[in-house]
Amino acid sequence: MLKVLFLVLISASVVSAQVDNSIVPGVGRTSWAPGVRGGIPARPVVCATLQAAALGNGAVDASGAIQAAIAACPSGQTVAFSAGTFLVNNYVLLNKDITLRGAGPDATRLVKSNGARRFVAAALDNQPLIIVGPARWPKHDPASSVALTADAVQGSTSISVTSAAGFAPGQFVLLDEDDFNTASWQPLPPRLASAPASIWASDRIVFQRHNPPRPWGDDPFPASLTWFSRSGRPLNEIKEIVAVSGNVLTFSTPVHITYTRDKQAQVTRYMPEHTHVRNAGIEDLSLSGGGEGAIRFEAAAYSWVKNVDNALWVGEGISINHSFRVEVRDSALRDGAWPLPGGGGYALSMAWGSSETLIENNTVLNVNKVLVVRSSGAGSVVGYNYMDNGYIITQPDWVEVGLNASHMVGSHHVLFEGNASFNYDADNTHGNAIAMTVFRNHLVGQRRSLTGMVNARGAGLMVGAWWHTFIGNVLGAAGRMAGWIYEDPGDGSLGHTTSRWGSAPTVWKLGYDPGQWDQAPDPKVRATVVREGNFDFLTERVQWEGTPQTLPASLYLTEKPAFFGELRWPWVEPLGDQKVSDLPALLRAATLRPVGPPVAPANVRTP
Secondary structure (H helix, E strand, C coil), X not given: CCCCCCCCCCCCCCCCCCCCCCCCCHHHCCCCCCCCCCCCCCCCCEEEEECCHHHHHHCCECHHHHHHHHHHCCCCCEEEECCEEEECCCCEEECCCCEEECCCCCCEEEECCCCCCCCCCCCCCCCCCEEECCCCCCCECHHHCEEECCCXXXXXXXXXXXXXXXXXXXXXXXXXXXXXXXXXXXXXXXXXXXXXXXXXXCCCCEEEEEECCCCCXXXXXXXXXXXXXXXXXXXXXXXXEEEEEXXXXXXXXXXXXXXXXXXXXEEECECHHHCCEECCEEEEEEEECCCCCCEEEECEECCEEEEEEEECCCEEEEEEECCECCEEECCEEECCCCCCCCCCEEEEEEECCCECCEEECCEEEEECEEEEEECCCCCEXXXXXXXXXECCCXXXXXXXXXECCCCCCCCECEEEECCEECCECCCCECECCECCEEECCEECCCCCCCCCCECCEEEEEECCCCCCEEECCEXXXXXXXXXXXXECCCCCCCCECCECCCCCCEEEEEEECCCCCCECCCHHHHHHXXXXXXXXXXXXXXXXXXXXXXXCCCCCCCCCCHHHCCCCCCCECCCCCCXXXXXXXXXXXXXXXXXXXXXXXXXXXXX
């Protein structure tokens, strides 16, 4: 039961390039100004109100009536839902610039009765409830790709291409480079119990491909090269063209990482029938039963989810694909139907180059992975969320990855600010993620209601997680650090004859590979990580590796966000006497309607 206990919220587009982010060094720094530019529009004009009673109040499928109301609604207006239940057994396509608004998540319920079932791997019907975009499966136009004539330099807003024919202001395009065909075999750190090995990597990108092949965990090649990006081009971002002059394209926002001619950098349009949908929103309702996720943004821009309660889905609770400046805020995602690795139990997902997304002031509970970011993320912010109880139903003692922008190769430049979660990590399951910033978060190291502590850590980085910056975080919890160590060196001193890594909970765990415990730490993880001004409850000290300095309030906000009301902001203050105070998203967790215990009954089996 998601109750709005605070003032009407505004978008975090009080963001400005004037924010001082100089505390973030080198390649990790970028401009974070995500989400709907100018704020989510109010849209008071209602073009139609759908009455639950007239549509069967959940007894008959209302999908057709909802789709017809969308088709008839003029741009910039709102389709309203009354209180009650609406059965949505065929997905609704929100393909225009209007808002779908309920009477509140406690009052308006969109349900799919032929979709997800609790603790069952497969949905009865593999469809979401709502797709925001032009189509279910938007595609790039392979004939439109053109090469750059000079590197696209990080921080620049223009690129030069061999031909600008067909490009125009208002288009959204994909900027990428080929890191697979320009990679080579690179030696891995030494191992205790197995022969030396190498991995396929460029200077920034590490693919999950070993030599000799690893009998478990390697991705299938070449098939995996197109899972979430153009083939072999996972380092990417979506840009909005605002001007074309000769063969120069100018973008609305800066390039977040350098793309090079040496790696055949290109820019690509989308198919004409898959033009991005702008300014579409979903507000003030609840959803359950999604069969292939619940809400999917597919080639959407400046679009949003606000004040939505989403439970019981298979796949991703909210997925953001091929999209630009999408905003997910003030919502709850909890109790995914199938909390097991493999794609069926994720709460939030960014993929396919999606960039400058804002995920703010949400509560995420009782899922497998609270967030995955796959070949995407550039310039995005995950801010002031509470994300807890990530778990595996068949291994509840294993502590999953918490806050992260990983789970597929190529993601980069996501800011995590002001969140509460059980850890931060960057997994190497399908390759590496780079250049992330973790600022003023509380990383507790333990989950809300799951006592298992296998691989417990406050902050971890797996192999290939390069150029990560941790500044101003609070790690651990007062009075709950018995048996913890500060950092596992991964040198065998805390392990045994077949492992370099110990079993104790650890504040920091850097450069490890959970698929190869006998492997020494990745030296580039250790060499490129930045740790400054972080406090932990084990040593009860603020740790600096360089010169102590003053911490800015935010790296993307110019003022206190409205949803904090009278609460202290910043709520995480490692340099102060009171290290953490109250986070609105965490306080709201107590108001959520329970679905059931987070762990499955004993008879659950994997498919």
